[in-house]
Amino acid sequence: MDALQPDEIEAIHTATLRILSEIGVILEQPEARTLLTAAGATISAQNRVLIPPQLVEWALAQCPPTLSTRGRGGTTVTLGDGSLRWHNLGGARDVFDPATTQIRAATVQDVCTAAQILDALENCTCVTPFFTPQDVPGELMGLAMYRHTLPHTTKPVYGPGVQTARETQYFVRMAEVLGNPSEVTMMAISPVSPLNFPAHLVEAMMEAARSGLPFGALPCPTAGATAPLTISGAIAQQNAEVLASIVLVQLVKPGLPVLYCGRLAMMEPRTGVSVWGGVELGLASAGTVAMGHRYRLPVNVYGFSTNSHTLDLQNGFERAINALIPALAGADELSGIGEMDAGVASSFAQMVIDNELAASIHRTLRGFSTDAEALAVEVIASAMNTTRNFLGQKHTRNHLKSGEILLTRLAERGTWGEWEKRGRGSLATRAQAEADRLIAEHHVPPLEPAQESALDEIMSAAHKELVR
Amino acid sequence: MSKELFDAMRQSIIDGDPELAAELAQKAVELGIDPIEVLNQGFVPGVSYVGEQFGLGEMFLPELVVAGEAMKAAVAVLEPEFTRRGTERQILGRVVIGTIEGDIHEIGKSLVATMLSASGFQVYDMGVDVPIMTFIEKAREVKADIIGISALLTTTMVRQKDVIEALEDNGMRGQVKVMVGGAPVTQSWAKEIGADGYSEDAVGAVVIAKTMMGAA
Numbered sequence: 001m002d003a004l005q006p007d008e009i010e011a012i013h014t015a016t017l018r019i020l021s022e023i024g025v026i027l028e029q030p031e032a033r034t035l036l037t038a039a040g041a042t043i044s045a046q047n048r049v050l051i052p053p054q055l056v057e058w059a060l061a062q063c064p065p066t067l068s069t070r071g072r073g074g075t076t077v078t079l080g081d082g083s084l085r086w087h088n089l090g091g092a093r094d095v096f097d098p099a100t101t102q103i104r105a106a107t108v109q110d111v112c113t114a115a116q117i118l119d120a121l122e123n124c125t126c127v128t129p130f131f132t133p134q135d136v137p138g139e140l141m142g143l144a145m146y147r148h149t150l151p152h153t154t155k156p157v158y159g160p161g162v163q164t165a166r167e168t169q170y171f172v173r174m175a176e177v178l179g180n181p182s183e184v185t186m187m188a189i190s191p192v193s194p195l196n197f198p199a200h201l202v203e204a205m206m207e208a209a210r211s212g213l214p215f216g217a218l219p220c221p222t223a224g225a226t227a228p229l230t231i232s233g234a235i236a237q238q239n240a241e242v243l244a245s246i247v248l249v250q251l252v253k254p255g256l257p258v259l260y261c262g263r264l265a266m267m268e269p270r271t272g273v274s275v276w277g278g279v280e281l282g283l284a285s286a287g288t289v290a291m292g293h294r295y296r297l298p299v300n301v302y303g304f305s306t307n308s309h310t311l312d313l314q315n316g317f318e319r320a321i322n323a324l325i326p327a328l329a330g331a332d333e334l335s336g337i338g339e340m341d342a343g344v345a346s347s348f349a350q351m352v353i354d355n356e357l358a359a360s361i362h363r364t365l366r367g368f369s370t371d372a373e374a375l376a377v378e379v380i381a382s383a384m385n386t387t388r389n390f391l392g393q394k395h396t397r398n399h400l401k402s403g404e405i406l407l408t409r410l411a412e413r414g415t416w417g418e419w420e421k422r423g424r425g426s427l428a429t430r431a432q433a434e435a436d437r438l439i440a441e442h443h444v445p446p447l448e449p450a451q452e453s454a455l456d457e458i459m460s461a462a463h464k465e466l467v468r
Numbered sequence: 469m470s471k472e473l474f475d476a477m478r479q480s481i482i483d484g485d486p487e488l489a490a491e492l493a494q495k496a497v498e499l500g501i502d503p504i505e506v507l508n509q510g511f512v513p514g515v516s517y518v519g520e521q522f523g524l525g526e527m528f529l530p531e532l533v534v535a536g537e538a539m540k541a542a543v544a545v546l547e548p549e550f551t552r553r554g555t556e557r558q559i560l561g562r563v564v565i566g567t568i569e570g571d572i573h574e575i576g577k578s579l580v581a582t583m584l585s586a587s588g589f590q591v592y593d594m595g596v597d598v599p600i601m602t603f604i605e606k607a608r609e610v611k612a613d614i615i616g617i618s619a620l621l622t623t624t625m626v627r628q629k630d631v632i633e634a635l636e637d638n639g640m641r642g643q644v645k646v647m648v649g650g651a652p653v654t655q656s657w658a659k660e661i662g663a664d665g666y667s668e669d670a671v672g673a674v675v676i677a678k679t680m681m682g683a684a
Contacts (some may be wrong), residue, residue: 138626
């Protein structure tokens with residue numbers, strides 16, 4: 001599916017170059033300014049940094065076409081190889097319990113449990129530290145999220161939301177416990193829309209780049225509030241924010257692997273907050289994919305995304321539409337496994353449901369074949385000459401095995417009577433039971449004792465320095 | 469004459485036209501009309517209308533914001549006239565507002581400031597990344613009735629509590645109400661840290677602030 005035609009992509013690209021070279025970005029961190037101006041950027045009358053098209057083109061030419069991370073289990077995930085990958089929502093505040101339909105504040109234990117469940121879900125390729133644990137001081141929250149995710153998954157673990165250079169350094173030290181930080185993790189940083197790069201974020205970006213961490217440029221504009229209300233205008237601004245980030249990190253470390261990320265959502269016109277469930281989000285994500293691919297970069301956008309507070313119909317249709325559109329547009333990685341309530345909450349049942357939904361989206365992307373084997377004229381002849389049905393045909397068994405029909409585990413496909421006999425359970429109750437089973441049964445190989453103590457030491461040093 | 473002028477003022481607010489609102493306010497000053505009358509019969513009915521339409525779902529936040537801007541422009545023109553006459557604009561209360569230290573997210577806080585200001589509060593917007601003691605010092609300086617603290621990040625939200633503690637340490641907690649807001653903030657968080665008010669959005673914040681001042 002092409003969300004944008006080639007001439008539309010060029011129009012957005014041209015608009016982006018104008019934003020960067022004529023309007024500029026707010027960026028006052030002295031070291032970064034010096035780097036940028038030495039490379040050809042200039043300072044506007046409004047004290048913004050103007051980035052010329054040649055510098056943007058230079059930076060894009062430095063970016064490799066793929067980005068890889070390796071889990072401690074040994075699996076390497078490469079984004080940009082043409083297949084679709086998934087990771088979970090990062091940074092949810094609350095845990096939703098489908099049984100009571102109540103929420104509670106997330107704790108460190110929930111960070112661990114989420115990682116364990118995500119480790120078990122085959123469609124979750126990389127794990128982002130899930131919850132913001134409220135039993136940890138604010139200054140340590142991001143680092144604690146990463147620390148407590150590591151022991152509970154062998155998949156690649158992405159960095160937490162990091163705000164400063166010091167936090168970045170502690171994060172890199174923890175990654176070193178697993179291996180070379182540039183191989184075992186990646187880190188995303190969000191400039192503040194519109195076009196604002198505060199000093200502490202710039203310092204974190206530069207620190208990450210110096211450490212060779214694969215870098216995700218992750219603006220989160222809200223169309224109508226912190227970006228133009230029109231989707232194309234907001235994509236152009238978001239593109240400028242991504243490209244400015246890329247220019248900066250490539251100046252620090254030429255050749256650094258970069259992930260083109262976008263989190264563009266529309267404004268709720270009555271409250272001003274971001275709408276995560278509206279279908280415009282899926283459209284904007286598809287447009288974002290088209291822009292990132294114009295630059296031959298792997299693209300990561302919102303996938304599963306809803307405003308719904310519970311596991312209801314709204315939740316289901318919003319997340320399905322919002323994931324399917326960018327998936328069809330060719331996204332390299334979708335976020336959002338487990339997301340609920342505009343990213344504020346999650347439930348373990350939701351994570352399990354999303355694993356199944358992701359399978360349906362993969363099935364959609366796979367489409368169906370029209371070769372002679374699939375067209376099956378000989379098989380039709382054979383059936384017509386014998387039983388006049390296809391149940392006994394070898395062709396049927398072969399293609400059942402090769403996945404022509406996606407077998408679901410949680411979706412109800414029985415009759416009314418069978419469903420009644422099983423106690424009339426809903427998808428949510430089946431998903432919760434599956435989550436409970438995974439918590440009880442899914443074993444994750446632990447870290448080495450030396451790794452555990454190394455992580456504890458780093459956390460305790462961070463505590464001493466960062467917590468007031 | 470006044471009736472026509474007042475109608476035009478009302479409309480300038482509804483249309484969100486700051487230039488026209490300022491021009492009409494200037495005209496009223498030149499005609500020697502009492503600024504209290506100008507506000508109450510000209511501009512405030514415009515703000516009330518926009519508020520009502522918003523409540524009915526007929527108008528949206530962007531329209532509220534431009535109405536607020538128009539109101540601000542009118543008040544700026546009328547202020548010197550109040551001073552000259554030795555009278556004061558009737559205000560509902562004084563609010564010191566800002567985004568907490570460590571957090572540079574601006575829009576939610578600015579919306580609340582605009583809405584409060586349009587609704588008759590005197591607002592001191594301290595911007596973003598505001599140190600805890602800056603809230604306290606400004607509140608003392610302007611004899612604030614309310615402090616509003618915004619936070620977008622879960623990691624910075626925890627510092628809202630520090631402002632309340634600092635108010636207590638400085639013996640000011642009894643005189644100043646505290647309202648908190650921002651994406652991760654909830655009613656239960658507000659309650660836990662001992663804040664006096666919380667709202668999910670800017671329009672709700674005005675209702676809370678008015679209730680705090682006994683003006684709802």
